[in-house]
Amino acid sequence: MKKLLLAAVVWALLAGTALAAYPEKTIVIVCPWGAGGGTDRVIRAMAAELEKLLGQPVVVENRTGGDGAVGHGYGAKARPDGYTLTCTTFELATMHWMGIPSAPTFEDYEHVAQINDDPAAIGVKTDAEWKDLAGFFAWIKANPGRAQFSGTAKAGIWDLARLTLMDAAGLKPEDALWIPSSGAAAAIPEVLGGHISAIACGIAEQKAQLDNGELRALVLMSAERSPAFPGVPTARELGYDVVYATVRGLSAPKGTPKEIVDLLADAVKKSCESPTFVDFMQKNSFAISYRGPAEYTELLSRIDADNKTAMELGGYLKAGQ
Amino acid sequence: MIDITQIFNLSTLGPWMLSMLFGLLIGATPGLTATMAVALIVPITYYMPPLTGLSMVLGVSASAIFAGDIPATCLRIPGTPASAAAVLDSYEMTKKGDSGLPLSLDVYCSSIGGMIGVLCLIFIAPALAKFALRFTHFQYFWLGIFGLSMSAILCQGNALLGVISATLGVLLSTIGTDLTSGYYRFIFGVMDLADGISFIPVMIGMFGVSEVLKVVARPELLSMTALPGSTKLPPARKVFAVIWRHRLTVLRSAIIGTVIGALPGAGGDVAAWVSYGAAKKTSKTPEKFGTGCEEGVIAPTSANNAAIGGAWIPALVFGIPGDSITAVVLGAMIMYGLQPGPMIFQGKSEMVKGIFTIAFISQIMLIPVGFIGIRLFRQILRMPKNVVFVLVLLFSLVGSYAMRNNYWDVGIMLAAGILGFYMDHLSMPQAPLILGLILGNMVENNFRIGMLKSGGDYTWFISDPICATLIFLIFLTYFSGPLLRLCGGLLKRMRKR
Known part of the structure; x- marks a missing residue:
């Protein structure tokens, strides 16, 4: 009888805690990209803030592979209890268009919040003959097929960005060549060494070279000028309505209770205002751009549609889609 | 203002030493790479004063790369990719009953190689960085071929089997996403293979697990103590005599390490292989390589630590990290307000002087820290073989999983272990396969992208x-x-x- 009573008490306690406020154990954030990369660094800084706010350990787990499909897929299929979250990135809106089997789409998640974005910029060597975008595009038009861009893999985000911009300027996709690279870090020496004409990648990735005057950014594909680079004109100012940026955010698996999503969104919002986080982001020139659950979902759905158009331009869209 | 004497305060030296020990631990664990060690320490340094934080980050990168050589020597499992070339002679020497000498050589040569790398960084960085910028796909293609040619050097006398082994490695490297076209090759719908067969699990399986299988196949070996001979470390005088005898090998390897490290497209792993090959090629007794000779131990270990200094050159001159470790550290430096660029070497701000001093002292501190690590790790060798080999298996399983939390890597590791066991049976060398796997992509991608750039003109590769x-x-x-x-x-x- 005593035992039964004890069991009942224990059960009641356990049940009580289960109903108690989320979170009550370690939260894992799946990062689909490698340790030490931009996404990893942003999400680790965010995890440290969330840990302070939520009072439970927040651990980042890198599950890389398949151009982001492995980590994104793992996170989408996790149990929707708010203890396994995913750091979703821009590629969520390209992977499935590329025909990657098992790649999730933005519809497979309850999105929590956007944390950061990094708009695309086109950079050339400071001593290059092109002083502005108009000059560069005029040269491409006069010398079709001679310009060489690099910045990421073929059909990667920055390839799509420059395709969209070239299209807006009336240039054909084949007027310039895309040299595939494993990322911006591998492409920058190519530009500095004079082996290719221009780099297209996030402006934060070119910061060091822009600051010390080795690269010149011709255009920034964002709605407004960047406070960090006030001298770089936006595409809109130059007459092309093109906005292209990579995004990073936090998402939960489909079916996660709304209360948990809202609680997390609130925590992310507070973290985005925390002095330590703001300081970290500023020093690394990662722009903080918070968007709540509804806005982040809407943004991803818009990017998804934009990417389809851009991939059609480059001829990357897999048949049947 | 930053005060350089702050480096020598206890409040800096304490965390510095601790983080180096941490780097040692991570680097010595197979599958946990030096990049991971640095990525884990960086968030902690945000709460430290600049020079303390930087000393921790630079200390970790130095000790983690060195530490990869310890399990390579004791257990035949390279702790980090940069140590793959170290298994060849170091482990053979350990098997012969002398694990003290290769480990001591590892410590001192890592430190000397590292110091040479840092000195190059301080004095000739701008020139070397300009040289590195001249490398593009055409040059990297030949560098890859040059590295692959090392497999011919690695297995003289057994040339055909060596070529088969290297070819197998190159074939395995074709699995995964084709960077040039973006298509998947030979992945059979398994997205976990889309990034290709990662060579870390292959390396762990092929060297470590195959050794376990070999012993299991001959159970009479199991009852013995793991490794015969004394576990005492030889006196420093004796070690320095060996280093002095091979001073040219140390110097040559360190320079090869620095130059290859400075190339944004190649790192410590390639540097270690190339310097091993160069040492064998120029040695008076090349036939002794692979059987546990001193030069075979010295060359790769000097080169991989020198490559760290080399990787810093393009990072500080242009803001281009030479490898993934440097990428992480560079991020931390920019946090502290350092602006990479050619100006760094002209202005010589207190901050830059601090970094150079820290980088140099880290290499000196590697000696005491390294010996602490060795003493801890060598306890393993006192255990009976049946215990040690269970540990090897455990390390291999955990290490291959921990790299990216993926069970496929564990499967690949085990498959590589079985393959390695049978290769041993056929006396087919395993090192060329690893080389082929590392360099196959480098050769293929650089060739195809080079052809894309030149518009199909081969002469760009020779002119x-x-x-x-x-x-x-x-x-x-x-x-x-x-x-x-x-x-x-x-x-x-x-x-x-």
């Missing part, structure tokens, strides 16, 4: 002085033996006349 030099070196690699004999023969004949 450049760097390409020509590399082709000449490759030619020497294959034909220096017969060529020397030919010259010798001609000389003799001329004298007779």
Whole structure:
């Protein structure tokens, strides 16, 4: 009888805690990209803030592979209890268009919040003959097929960005060549060494070279000028309505209770205002751009549609889609 | 203002030493790479004063790369990719009963190699960085071929089996996403393979697990203590005598390490192989390589630590990290307000002086920290073999999983272990397979992207002085033996006349 009573008490306690406020154990954030990369660094800084706010350990787990499909897929299929979250990135809106089997789409998640974005910029060597975008595009038009861009893999985000911009300027996709690279870090020496004409990648990735005057950014594909680079004109100012940026955010698996999503969104919002986080982001020139659950979902759905158009331009869209 | 004497405060030296021990631990654990060690320490340094934070980050990168050599020597499992070349002679030497000498050589040569790398960074960085910028796909293609040619050097006397092994590695490297076209190759719908067969699990399986299988196949070995011989470390005097005897090998390897490390497209792993090959090629006793010779231990271990200093060169001069570790550290430096660029070397701000001092002292501190690590790790060798080999298996399983939390890697590791076991049976060398796997992608991608750039014109691959030099070196690699004999023969004949 005593035992039964004890069991009942224990059960009641356990049940009580289960109903108690989320979170009550370690939260894992799946990062689909490698340790030490931009996404990893942003999400680790965010995890440290969330840990302070939520009072439970927040651990980042890198599950890389398949151009982001492995980590994104793992996170989408996790149990929707708010203890396994995913750091979703821009590629969520390209992977499935590329025909990657098992790649999730933005519809497979309850999105929590956007944390950061990094708009695309086109950079050339400071001593290059092109002083502005108009000059560069005029040269491409006069010398079709001679310009060489690099910045990421073929059909990667920055390839799509420059395709969209070239299209807006009336240039054909084949007027310039895309040299595939494993990322911006591998492409920058190519530009500095004079082996290719221009780099297209996030402006934060070119910061060091822009600051010390080795690269010149011709255009920034964002709605407004960047406070960090006030001298770089936006595409809109130059007459092309093109906005292209990579995004990073936090998402939960489909079916996660709304209360948990809202609680997390609130925590992310507070973290985005925390002095330590703001300081970290500023020093690394990662722009903080918070968007709540509804806005982040809407943004991803818009990017998804934009990417389809851009991939059609480059001829990357897999048949049947 | 930053005060440079702050480096020598206890409040800096304490965390510095601790983080180096941490780097040692991570680096010595197979599958946990030096990049991971640095990525884990960086968030902690945000709460430290600049020089303390930087000393922790630089200390970790130095000790983690060195530490990869410890399990390579004791258990035949390279702790980090940069240590793959270290298994060849270090482990053979341990098997012969002397684990003290290779480990001591590892510590001192890592430290000396590292110091040479840092000195190059301080004094000739801008020139070397300009040179590195001249490398593009055409030059990297030949560098890859040059590295692959090392497999021919690695297995003299067994050339055909060596070539088969290297070819197998190159074939395995074709699995995964094709960077040039973006298509998937040979992945059979398994997205976990889309990034290709990662060579870390292959390396762990092929070297570590195959060794376990070998012992299991001959159970009479199990009852013995893990490794015969004394576990005492030789006196420093004896170790320095060995280093002095091979001072040219140390110097050559350190320079090769620095130069290859400075190339944004190649790192410590390639540097270690190339310097091993170069040491064998120039040695008076090349036949001893692979059987546990001193030069075979010295060359890769000097080169991989020198490559750290090398990787800093393009990072500080242009803001281009030479490898993934440097990428993480560079991020931390920018946090502290450091602006990479050619100006760094002209202005010589207190901050830059601080970084140079820290980088140099980290290499010196590697010696005491390294010996602490060795003493801890060598306890393993005192255990009976049946315990040690269970540990090897455990390390292999955990290490291959921990790399990216993926069970496929564990499967690949086990498959590589079985393959390695049978390769041993056929006396087919395993090192060329690893080389093929590392360099296969480098050769293929650089060739195809180079062709894309040149518009299908092959002459772009030869019409450049760097390409020509590399082709000449490759030619020497294959034909220096017969060529020397030919010259010798001609000389003799001329004298007779």
